[in-house]
Amino acid sequence: MVWSADGPHEKQLGVPDDDVTLRPAPPRDGLLRFAGGSRGSSFKVALFADLHFGENALYWDQAISPTRARNISWASLFGNHDDARFEWPIDWFSSSGIPQILCPSANAFDGDKCTFKGTTRLELTRNEMIRNSLSHTGFGPRALWPSVSNYVLTVVSPKNDHKSAVMLMYFLDSGGGSYPGIISTVQAEWFHNKSQEVNPDSSIPEVVFWHIPSKAYKEVAKKAASGQTQCVGSMFQETVASQDAEMGMMKLLKKRPSVKAIFVGHNHGLDWCCPYEKMWLCYARHTGYGGYGTWPRGARILEIIDEPFSLKSWIRMENGSLHSEVVLAA
Numbered sequence: 001m002v003w004s005a006d007g008p009h010e011k012q013l014g015v016p017d018d019d020v021t022l023r024p025a026p027p028r029d030g031l032l033r034f035a036g037g038s039r040g041s042s043f044k045v046a047l048f049a050d051l052h053f054g055e056n057a058l059y060w061d062q063a064i065s066p067t068r069a070r071n072i073s074w075a076s077l078f079g080n081h082d083d084a085r086f087e088w089p090i091d092w093f094s095s096s097g098i099p100q101i102l103c104p105s106a107n108a109f110d111g112d113k114c115t116f117k118g119t120t121r122l123e124l125t126r127n128e129m130i131r132n133s134l135s136h137t138g139f140g141p142r143a144l145w146p147s148v149s150n151y152v153l154t155v156v157s158p159k160n161d162h163k164s165a166v167m168l169m170y171f172l173d174s175g176g177g178s179y180p181g182i183i184s185t186v187q188a189e190w191f192h193n194k195s196q197e198v199n200p201d202s203s204i205p206e207v208v209f210w211h212i213p214s215k216a217y218k219e220v221a222k223k224a225a226s227g228q229t230q231c232v233g234s235m236f237q238e239t240v241a242s243q244d245a246e247m248g249m250m251k252l253l254k255k256r257p258s259v260k261a262i263f264v265g266h267n268h269g270l271d272w273c274c275p276y277e278k279m280w281l282c283y284a285r286h287t288g289y290g291g292y293g294t295w296p297r298g299a300r301i302l303e304i305i306d307e308p309f310s311l312k313s314w315i316r317m318e319n320g321s322l323h324s325e326v327v328l329a330a
């Protein structure tokens, strides 16, 4: 999952701070705007990964409520848990006996029992888009369904007409849950065509988000273990759990000089960034309270500066501390 924030909002996302600025809801035109119009202002993205909101739309509403309350826009990206079958977490069972059954409307009642069949990717996306004017999430082209959340957003310059692109952010559904854990050939084709359309000469810097790491993450972790690559962040808490197969997406990205970094989640114990070919491969950080592992929670922050362009990143922990700062492009 990715939440994007226009302007200096990092402090508003889960970290206590007095300096909160609320602004009107942004227009839904796929353009993300810097907060200030002055030189030196920055655009920040807080990447909240592996929220594990209960694999159900009912809890997704709760998960996004702090952002909505602060009027910060966001975009979502689907992963393997989002449309998986709902499972009762064991700690929901109180010692006093059976918990009360609450059947979310998306799930069918079967007699007096709720089936907890989970919510499909399309239903989750539709629910988010209809109910939230702050959401920039896209369905993606129909031809790619049920793989959803394949879309691109543009961060535009604070200067002049507020139309010139500073950076492009691509979102891809890496499958999992009810769907194979891959980025398919048709998704790679979609990316190829889309990037040719919006950035034909590769003049605009680009970053890419998806959930399950590609096999290149495995390669790079191996190199780091043998000292051949210098990385930042937590490297060896667990092994890389990569996509089931490579269908051409990484080949395309390697060829595009404008691609600066890829960001994934999925491995809760990893939050590294490593150089790979001419780009960076980065993990987010486990943000949610569901899912495996007891590592402290945090979020990856990206800071984009216009003119001269730079892209910096670090991890902000839940307790407010920062670590693993890295310059991904300058």
Ligand SMILES: [Zn+2]
Residues within 6 Å of the ligand: 050, 052, 081, 266, 267, 268, 291
């Ligand atoms: Zn997870």
